[in-house]
Amino acid sequence: MRGWAAPRRALVAALLSGPAAGALFPPPASAHGIVARTDLPIPVWLFGWAAALILIVSFAALAALWPNPRLQRNVPRRRLFRIPVAIDFVVSVLGLVAFGATVYAGLVGVQDALGNLAPTVIYVVFWVGLVVASALFGNVWRVISPWRSVARAASWLSRKMSSGEPPAALEYPEWLGRWPAAIGILFFAWVELTYVNKDDPSTLAIMVLAYMVVMLVGMALYGIETWSERADPFGVYFGLFARLAPLERREGVVYARPPLAGAPQLELWAGTIPLLCVAIGSTTFDGAENGPLWTSIRPHLISLFQHLGAGGVKGDQWAGTVGLLVCVGIVASFYRLGVGGMSEVGEGHTPDELAGKFAHTLIPIAFAYALAHYFSLLAFQGQAMAHLISDPLGHGSDLFGTARTGINYNLISASGIWYVQVAALVIGHVSGLVLAHDRAVDMYRDVRDAVRSQYWMLVVMVGFTSLGLWLLSAVNT
Amino acid sequence: MTPPLAHAGHVLVELPIYLGPVVLLVVWFKVSEWRQKRKGEQK
Numbered sequence: 001m002r003g004w005a006a007p008r009r010a011l012v013a014a015l016l017s018g019p020a021a022g023a024l025f026p027p028p029a030s031a032h033g034i035v036a037r038t039d040l041p042i043p044v045w046l047f048g049w050a051a052a053l054i055l056i057v058s059f060a061a062l063a064a065l066w067p068n069p070r071l072q073r074n075v076p077r078r079r080l081f082r083i084p085v086a087i088d089f090v091v092s093v094l095g096l097v098a099f100g101a102t103v104y105a106g107l108v109g110v111q112d113a114l115g116n117l118a119p120t121v122i123y124v125v126f127w128v129g130l131v132v133a134s135a136l137f138g139n140v141w142r143v144i145s146p147w148r149s150v151a152r153a154a155s156w157l158s159r160k161m162s163s164g165e166p167p168a169a170l171e172y173p174e175w176l177g178r179w180p181a182a183i184g185i186l187f188f189a190w191v192e193l194t195y196v197n198k199d200d201p202s203t204l205a206i207m208v209l210a211y212m213v214v215m216l217v218g219m220a221l222y223g224i225e226t227w228s229e230r231a232d233p234f235g236v237y238f239g240l241f242a243r244l245a246p247l248e249r250r251e252g253v254v255y256a257r258p259p260l261a262g263a264p265q266l267e268l269w270a271g272t273i274p275l276l277c278v279a280i281g282s283t284t285f286d287g288a289e290n291g292p293l294w295t296s297i298r299p300h301l302i303s304l305f306q307h308l309g310a311g312g313v314k315g316d317q318w319a320g321t322v323g324l325l326v327c328v329g330i331v332a333s334f335y336r337l338g339v340g341g342m343s344e345v346g347e348g349h350t351p352d353e354l355a356g357k358f359a360h361t362l363i364p365i366a367f368a369y370a371l372a373h374y375f376s377l378l379a380f381q382g383q384a385m386a387h388l389i390s391d392p393l394g395h396g397s398d399l400f401g402t403a404r405t406g407i408n409y410n411l412i413s414a415s416g417i418w419y420v421q422v423a424a425l426v427i428g429h430v431s432g433l434v435l436a437h438d439r440a441v442d443m444y445r446d447v448r449d450a451v452r453s454q455y456w457m458l459v460v461m462v463g464f465t466s467l468g469l470w471l472l473s474a475v476n477t
Numbered sequence: 478m479t480p481p482l483a484h485a486g487h488v489l490v491e492l493p494i495y496l497g498p499v500v501l502l503v504v505w506f507k508v509s510e511w512r513q514k515r516k517g518e519q520k
Contacts, residue, residue, distance in 0.1 A: 462502055466498060
């Protein structure tokens with residue numbers, strides 16, 4: 001079986017390491033056999049310093065020009081259009097068809113990560129594509145979600161067929177909050193990054209089916225909307241990014257709103273901060289996995305786990321698990337340090353209170369990390385969908401006449417990818433600063449205290465930007 | 478158990494270069510804090 005992760009990593013590395021490694025380490029890189037050719041005008045590390053400068057200038061501009069909160073409440077919205085129920089129905093059916101085709105291909109098709117439809121749909125279209133779609137168009141997953149569609153259809157049928165009132169949903173435990181979502185996303189990241197059978201289409205298909213069963217049981221117990229908003233890992237995950245979108249849907253009507261305006265309304269349910277730390281930390285580990293630091297540490301960990309009895313690939317899997325958890329821990333600690341620093345500034349806000357109040361500022365960072373790290377994967381491997389929909393099982397069929405369509409690697413140059421990544425990181429972190437500043441001027445009575453409190457948020461944002469650029473630049477060095 | 482550490486040197490060189498702005502910001506904020514405290518004490 002050809003592996004999914006290896007070609008994916010090779011593709012990303014080949015696309016990223018050209019400009020990044022080449023500019024950063026001309027002599028050492030060539031010493032390590034890396035072909036480095038770049039047309040970037042400045043060294044890659046200088047992009048990091050330039051990004052930090054942009055954040056500092058943005059911070060100063062916010063302090064001078066944004067004295068009152070603008071995104072906290074009564075944000076202006078403009079009604080655009082109503083979505084007909086028929087469109088919702090068609091999209092839901094298409095979501096179910098795509099789900100069925102993915103599972104069927106995974107179970108019945110060729111057990112080859114690149115020749116089978118399932119891995120590309122799950123790891124590229126679903127995991128990356130829907131993040132981008134959510135940030136651009138709002139919560140599209142709410143309509144596409146196959147388990148939500150099935151649950152709604154079942155609910156409608158049961159109402160039609162039974163004469164009495166349907167049994168009331170159980171009360172969702174307050175303490176559970178978004179914890180199921182945090183754990184679910186961590187588990188998915190673990191599967192994607194470290195699980196030994198992550199490439200296996202049939203294993204993925206079985207996992208998808210099991211996931212659907214769990215979702216349906218949860219929705220049956222606690223109600224479709226409550227479960228979707230709090231516990232369905234992907235429903236919650238995509239819903240976070242939808243808060244950044246300039247479009248919002250309410251009761252079937254689409255409204256235009258300022259970008260980011262949905263983020264400050266993020267409910268402070270338990271597990272929200274862990275979920276965001278998992279989102280950022282898992283992408284961090286995905287980037288670090290291709291870099292020199294992990295390359296140095298990994299053999300140590302594998303040896304350690306082999307000494308403890310984990311033979312063969314299991315040692316690697318355990319090493320990856322540790323790496324993933326450490327990255328999530330680093331992100332959480334860094335955020336905690338930021339809010340700890342913030343709490344030293346007047347008015348007696350505790351670190352716990354501040355951590356909750358500023359949690360929404362991590363959403364654009366999570367989006368920036370995801371876009372920067374997976375952009376090339378989406379741009380190139382996303383094209384593989386053209387031939388995979390014609391030959392989803394990998395048996396040589398040509399359903400739509402596109403089975404011979406290849407991937408155009410000239411779609412965007414290596415430098416172009418690098419610029420998109422830098423822009424994503426900078427815009428994402430400036431957005432984080434905007435959200436943090438807006439919350440601070442709303443919370444603090446004295447504007448000067450609000451600005452001073454944000455010194456630490458600036459450190460957090462610059463730190464995350466630098467870390468992101470370092471990870472991208474270090475790919476495959 | 479002698480794992481390859483050939484890349485560790487690069488990491489040690491690169492990381493401070495990338496984290497430089499963070500370190501400078503922290504130092505700057507700490508110094509301003511200290512100066513403000515001293516001003517308050519003098520008053």
